[in-house]
Amino acid sequence: MVAEPIVYVIDDDEGVRHSLEFLIDCAGLNVRSFASADGFLDASPPLGDACVVTDVRMPGMNGVELVGELKKRGASVPVIVMTGHADVPLAIQAMKAGVADFIEKPFDDTAMLSAIRAALAQQAGKQAAQAERDQIAERISQLSPREREVMDGLVAGAANKVIAYDLGISARTVEVYRANVMMKMQAKSLSELVRKATLARLS
Known part of the structure; x- marks a missing residue:
């Protein structure tokens, strides 16, 4: 059984969380939201067919630190970072950390959905490639x-x-x-x- 793609939204602003949940749900995608990066990590949700949309500035762990922590844990999941600040150094830091995209608030719905679909397609490609490698390794054995x-x-x-x-x-x-x-x-x-x-x- 193939897992359905899911988008995880992480933002301490309840209004932003709910509007993103509504937008993603209307686009026909599964969505689950968290109020903090720490809450997301504690929940340890499955990341195989997923992408993460996170605010960059939050109480506790910020969005860029979350990307670093996911990498440290060996979790290969595309992360889209949002910010309400025109913060170029932070954008550069996020890109260096390996985020899939960087979107400034207030964002355009079409641009956000486009970034999410691109991230999910990237993840699906990685999953397919790993599945093929596993299959080949099994045949070699x-x-x-x-x-x-x-x-x-x-x-x-x-x-x-x-x-x-x-x-x-x-x-x-x-x-x-x-x-x-x-x-x-x-x-x-x-x-x-x-x-x-x-x-x-x-x-």
């Missing part, structure tokens, strides 16, 4: 040690005869292992096998 050696040779660009020589087996045996590798990795071509092996090394 099903290879025998010899099949793994043959795959490493193929990915390195070695010909069957070279792999056979390096492993002390016949070229015909390499062909058999190669066919097994392609089948288990569900790769239709050598270039696809190389792409899959490269993705696995990035995970």
Whole structure:
């Protein structure tokens, strides 16, 4: 079952929270709000298919500090920071902290929804990429040690005869292992096998 995307709104201003909740809900997206960054962190909501919209200036932890804390916890979630102040240094600090977007209050509804949809699309792309890497890693784990050696040779660009020589087996045996590798990795071509092996090394 695929999780529905959700937007977490964090703002100590109740009026802003409610207006954002209404805007996001009318756009057909799930939304949940918090009055503080600390309250959000204490709740530990699921972040896999989510984005965060937070005010930059709040009692306790501010929006930029929240981005840093999420990173420290290994949470990969796009964060959109709002501010009621034309504060250029703070905007630069937020961008350096890795926020997905920086929006000044009062914001345009269309611009806010556009930023939220872009952040959710970015998160969905990350999730899909990680799911593919996990799938590839699972397939690699099903290879025998010899099949793994043959795959490493193929990915390195070695010909069957070279792999056979390096492993002390016949070229015909390499062909058999190669066919097994392609089948288990569900790769239709050598270039696809190389792409899959490269993705696995990035995970």
